[in-house]
Amino acid sequence: MTTGLFIAGLGIFTSVVMAGIGSAVGIGLAGQVAAGVMSEDPKNFGKYLMLIALPGTQGIYGFVIGFLVIMKLGILTGNLPALTISQGLNVFAAAAPIGFAGLVSAIHQGKVCAAGIEMAAKQPGDVGKALVMGVFVEFYAVLGLLVSFFLVWFGIKI
Amino acid sequence: MAVSRMFKVAILGYNPIKEKLIDDLHKLGIIEISEIGREEVEEEIIKDYSGEIEKIQQKLQEINKLIDDLNFTAEFLSKFKQKKENKQPKVSSKKFQYTANEYLKIARNFNYNIIENVKKFNQEIQQINSKNEYLRSRINELLPWQKIKIEFEELKFENVKTLFGIISAREFFKFKKEIDSLNLYALNEINSTKEYVYFALMYDKEKEDRINEILKCFSVNIMDFSDIKGTIHKTIAFYKDEIKKTEERIKEIEEELSKYVSEYEKILVCIDYWSTIYQREGIKKQFLSTETTFLLKGWLREKDITNLMELNRKYKEIHINISPPEEGEVPPVALKNPALISPFEMVTKLFGVPGKGEPDPTPLLAPFFALFFAICLTDAGYGLVLLLLSYIILKKIKDGEGTQKLMKTLIISGAVTVLVGAITGGWFGIDFDKLPETFKAIKRIRDKLVILEPLKDPLALFVTTLALGVIQVLTGIIIKFVMLIKHRNYYEAFTSPFAWFLIVTGILSAVILKYKLLWALPLTGALIILIFSDRSGNIIVRLLKGAYSLYGITGIFGDVLSYSRLFALALSTGVIALVINVVVGILYQMIVSIPYIGIPIGILFGLIVLVFGHIFNIVINSLGGFIHTTRLQFVEYFGKFYEGSGTEFKPFKQTFKYVDLV
Numbered sequence: 001m002t003t004g005l006f007i008a009g010l011g012i013f014t015s016v017v018m019a020g021i022g023s024a025v026g027i028g029l030a031g032q033v034a035a036g037v038m039s040e041d042p043k044n045f046g047k048y049l050m051l052i053a054l055p056g057t058q059g060i061y062g063f064v065i066g067f068l069v070i071m072k073l074g075i076l077t078g079n080l081p082a083l084t085i086s087q088g089l090n091v092f093a094a095a096a097p098i099g100f101a102g103l104v105s106a107i108h109q110g111k112v113c114a115a116g117i118e119m120a121a122k123q124p125g126d127v128g129k130a131l132v133m134g135v136f137v138e139f140y141a142v143l144g145l146l147v148s149f150f151l152v153w154f155g156i157k158i
Numbered sequence: 159m160a161v162s163r164m165f166k167v168a169i170l171g172y173n174p175i176k177e178k179l180i181d182d183l184h185k186l187g188i189i190e191i192s193e194i195g196r197e198e199v200e201e202e203i204i205k206d207y208s209g210e211i212e213k214i215q216q217k218l219q220e221i222n223k224l225i226d227d228l229n230f231t232a233e234f235l236s237k238f239k240q241k242k243e244n245k246q247p248k249v250s251s252k253k254f255q256y257t258a259n260e261y262l263k264i265a266r267n268f269n270y271n272i273i274e275n276v277k278k279f280n281q282e283i284q285q286i287n288s289k290n291e292y293l294r295s296r297i298n299e300l301l302p303w304q305k306i307k308i309e310f311e312e313l314k315f316e317n318v319k320t321l322f323g324i325i326s327a328r329e330f331f332k333f334k335k336e337i338d339s340l341n342l343y344a345l346n347e348i349n350s351t352k353e354y355v356y357f358a359l360m361y362d363k364e365k366e367d368r369i370n371e372i373l374k375c376f377s378v379n380i381m382d383f384s385d386i387k388g389t390i391h392k393t394i395a396f397y398k399d400e401i402k403k404t405e406e407r408i409k410e411i412e413e414e415l416s417k418y419v420s421e422y423e424k425i426l427v428c429i430d431y432w433s434t435i436y437q438r439e440g441i442k443k444q445f446l447s448t449e450t451t452f453l454l455k456g457w458l459r460e461k462d463i464t465n466l467m468e469l470n471r472k473y474k475e476i477h478i479n480i481s482p483p484e485e486g487e488v489p490p491v492a493l494k495n496p497a498l499i500s501p502f503e504m505v506t507k508l509f510g511v512p513g514k515g516e517p518d519p520t521p522l523l524a525p526f527f528a529l530f531f532a533i534c535l536t537d538a539g540y541g542l543v544l545l546l547l548s549y550i551i552l553k554k555i556k557d558g559e560g561t562q563k564l565m566k567t568l569i570i571s572g573a574v575t576v577l578v579g580a581i582t583g584g585w586f587g588i589d590f591d592k593l594p595e596t597f598k599a600i601k602r603i604r605d606k607l608v609i610l611e612p613l614k615d616p617l618a619l620f621v622t623t624l625a626l627g628v629i630q631v632l633t634g635i636i637i638k639f640v641m642l643i644k645h646r647n648y649y650e651a652f653t654s655p656f657a658w659f660l661i662v663t664g665i666l667s668a669v670i671l672k673y674k675l676l677w678a679l680p681l682t683g684a685l686i687i688l689i690f691s692d693r694s695g696n697i698i699v700r701l702l703k704g705a706y707s708l709y710g711i712t713g714i715f716g717d718v719l720s721y722s723r724l725f726a727l728a729l730s731t732g733v734i735a736l737v738i739n740v741v742v743g744i745l746y747q748m749i750v751s752i753p754y755i756g757i758p759i760g761i762l763f764g765l766i767v768l769v770f771g772h773i774f775n776i777v778i779n780s781l782g783g784f785i786h787t788t789r790l791q792f793v794e795y796f797g798k799f800y801e802g803s804g805t806e807f808k809p810f811k812q813t814f815k816y817v818d819l820v
Contacts, residue, residue, distance in 0.1 A: 050781060057782055061726070064733045076740065128508035128788070135789040142723045146620075149729060153616055 019062025101144025187811025587735020
């Protein structure tokens with residue numbers, strides 16, 4: 001394996017693992033609050049579920065980019081490409097945006113959703129508003145996904 | 159307009175028919191009864207009225223207590239049943255179906271003694287349990303002392319005291335030395351474990367002070383045996399017997415309770431019955447009553463007027479007055495839309511119903527909503543699954559207006575998803591280029607439908623989503639323009655939405671057509687905003703304020719970019735669908751190479767992963783698509799023209815939790 005391929009691997013790692021960590025932490029935050037709230041009122045599980053699931057999308061975005069890089073590099077065919085160091089750095093830079101945007105936005109979205117669950121517990125009619133607030137945070141992960149996608153799709157030449 | 163026309167209604171009636179009329183209104187469920195303001199009423203009547211309210215309040219409290227008791231009984235019995243049958247509780251949202259007569263018969267003939275009995279039994283069980291718990295722990299305490307064979311009554315002497323205690327084994331030797339130095343009658347080791355020594359100490363009463371001093375220096379746990387009758391052994395047996403007796407009593411109680419389990423359903427019916435009575439009593443607070451008459455005021459939809467007039471024919475003792483709302487009065491809002499659009503009222507209600515002078519945004523958002531949701535999925539196969547699943551759920555769940563509307567929204571959006579999926583060539587993420595020759599025909603049909611393939615030409619989809627954004631933002635601006643014209647606010651209509659329309663369309667057409675003269679359009683728009691957006695103040699303040707308004711262009715730019723989320727979601731759905739297929743392919747290749755059993759296991763395993771994977775993808779992305787689409791409506795679209803500050807029309811009607819009247 002060339003050093004270039006190793007650096008490209010680090011890029012895949014960044015997008016998948018960082019965004020994944022963000023989602024895991026975000027869902028963890030929301031999930032804990034939901035469990036606490038449900039100990040008093042177990043009825044609204046369905047409503048809380050949406051708010052818990054919301055920070056999960058960043059991990060998926062990261063995975064999507066990671067997979068696209070794998071596809072683009074032709075690793076799925078079983079032949080490892082011999083990348084130069086600059087090509088590797090190229091891949092790394094392409095995959096990184098969703099990793100970082102996903103990491104931070106998912107954690108903060110988790111916090112917003114956790115607060116939203118508390119709100120929904122007291123005002124069950126306002127779940128929609130809580131969801132919309134959560135989606136505001138998500139947009140920045142979406143931007144990260146877009147930039148990563150265009151960089152991976154058009155910016156990597158092998 | 160997609161908002162029902164509302165009429166004011168006032169009913170004046172003779173007191174004896176009050177209850178019957180309320181009952182009828184409750185069943186009809188067409189009037190929203192509003193409170194009669196005190197300022198509308200003369201002093202004298204108010205006095206009367208406040209006494210009435212206290213009476214009602216008291217009655218409400220009584221009913222509330224009964225409902226609480228019924229709820230408690232129902233919960234207790236359901237827990238009891240669970241424990242008896244050792245089953246997990248089944249969460250069924252199914253309601254009991256009764257005719258109106260059956261329902262009333264059950265509620266009225268219900269034996270309300272059951273509540274008292276259940277409460278009594280519950281109390282007794284709790285008492286028994288806490289007592290038994292105490293006895294059990296006492297028995298455990300006494301067990302190490304069983305070796306004392308003397309009856310405790312014999313231990314009472316005139317000059318000698320007996321003390322029982324527990325000390326840690328490490329300290330016991332030192333303790334013994336101290337005690338021995340006092341030349342006492344005896345220090346007896348009764349029992350000992352690795353950690354503790356159980357001892358009895360007999361001593362002269364005169365030496366009590368000295369003993370106490372020593373005891374203070376050691377951590378000795380002194381036993382209280384005042385409850386012992388006879389020997390320790392006898393007492394333990396006695397306690398055990400006691401526990402046994404109470405357990406028999408619990409069995410008796412459970413026997414009694416199991417007779418009541420069959421009443422569980424009836425109790426739920428009663429809860430509904432009393433809840434409706436509670437609603438009926440509560441509404442009386444909003445009435446105005448004198449000794450002989452009552453007055454109620456409220457709102458009514460235009461289409462229900464004939465229904466209400468039926469009542470006028472039924473009762474001779476009432477007078478109904480219906481009139482259109484006066485200037486300045488704001489009626490509650492009831493949305494009215496054709497069947498294909500009405501499910502989307504759910505989205506509108508989530509934000510807020512239209513306030514005064516606002517149109518119902520439901521028909522304006524419905525097509526956008528369905529299309530945007532479809533773009534988030536862009537897979538015809540997923541659309542089909544969603545459509546079918548929602549249809550099945552809709553048929554299964556009969557009640558719950560909210561759920562029904564949600565399911566209908568998903569059916570419509572699912573259908574649009576099939577169309578969008580067909581023109582983007584997405585069918586469960588299948589890569590048609592890799593299909594074997596035999597499926598060539600399918601590929602040809604699929605290819606004929608395709609207009610734009612996201613994974614082959616992502617930029618095209620990206621631009622499409624932005625274009626849709628421009629269309630929706632412009633639609634919002636046009637709606638605002640029409641609203642202002644309708645309200646005859648021509649000045650603002652032309653200086654704000656019209657100018658913005660010029661700017662957005664002008665810039666776009668100039669850039670796309672590359673025709674320089676077209677730049678005149680946005681420039682005109684910008685000038686209008688710069689000069690006319692603020693009418694007051696001197697020219698410099700005006701220009702500064704205009705410049706600030708013009709800064710809003712960044713907001714519009716941001717709004718349009720926000721629609722790129724549709725592209726991102728479409729992409730992630732598509733790629734994950736592809737991933738699932740690729741992973742299943744690799745797994746299948748790996749498993750198939752196992753001799754003999756490889757092929758059947760490979761097919762089975764592959765199918766399971768395939769089905770679960772795609773269902774997961776559908777669920778996650780439908781959720782994401784729904785939320786993001788909703789946000790686009792609320793923030794980017796409604797922000798242009800809609801406030802949603804109205805109050806929803808909530809008629810006074812019967813609502814049941816457990817019963818479904820047929």
